[in-house]
Amino acid sequence: MSDESAPAPFEVKRWQTYVPCLHYNWQPNKPFVVTAVVGARAEVWDPTGGQRMGGHRWVALRNLHATNKTGQGKERRTGWYLHCEPPADPVRQELCGSCFTWKDREQFGVLAHGFGHSTCVPCKAEIEKRYGR
Ligand SMILES: [Zn+2]
DSSP states (O other): OOSOOSOOSSOOOTTOEEEESSOOTTOOOOOEEEEEEETTEEEEEETTSSSTTOEEEEEEGGGEESSSBOTTSOBOOSSEEEEEOOOSOTTTEEEBTTTOOEEEGGGEEEOOSSTTOBEEHHHHHHHHHHHTO
C-alpha cells in the first residue's frame, strides 16, 4: 500500500471484517469482509447481500473506521468499524459467517464450503440455544 499519499488513521486491508457502528434490529447494514482495496474504495463481501452466495459491493474507505468512537470519544452513528484483523494464515483459518471473526479451523462447529458460510463453536452453541436445535 504505497500509492496512497493521504494520511490515514489506520489501514484498511484485505480480509479485515467490519461491523456497523450502530446496531439497530432493522438496520440493513450487516457486517462484511474486505475483499479488495482499490484507491479510495474497498470492495466488500456481505454474506447476506442478496444472491445465494452473498453480494459484493463497494464502500468508500472514509466510511471505515478503526473504532466505533470518534476522536472526541463520541459514538459514531454512521459507517463501519474494524471488528477483526486479517487472518495470519488464510489457508488454515476460516471466517465465521455469524460473528465475522477469523478463527482456526479447529474452532468451528460447522465447516461449510464457500467463504463465510462456516460457523464457529460459540456461534453454533448460541444458535442452538436460541432456536432449540
Ligand atoms: Zn462465530
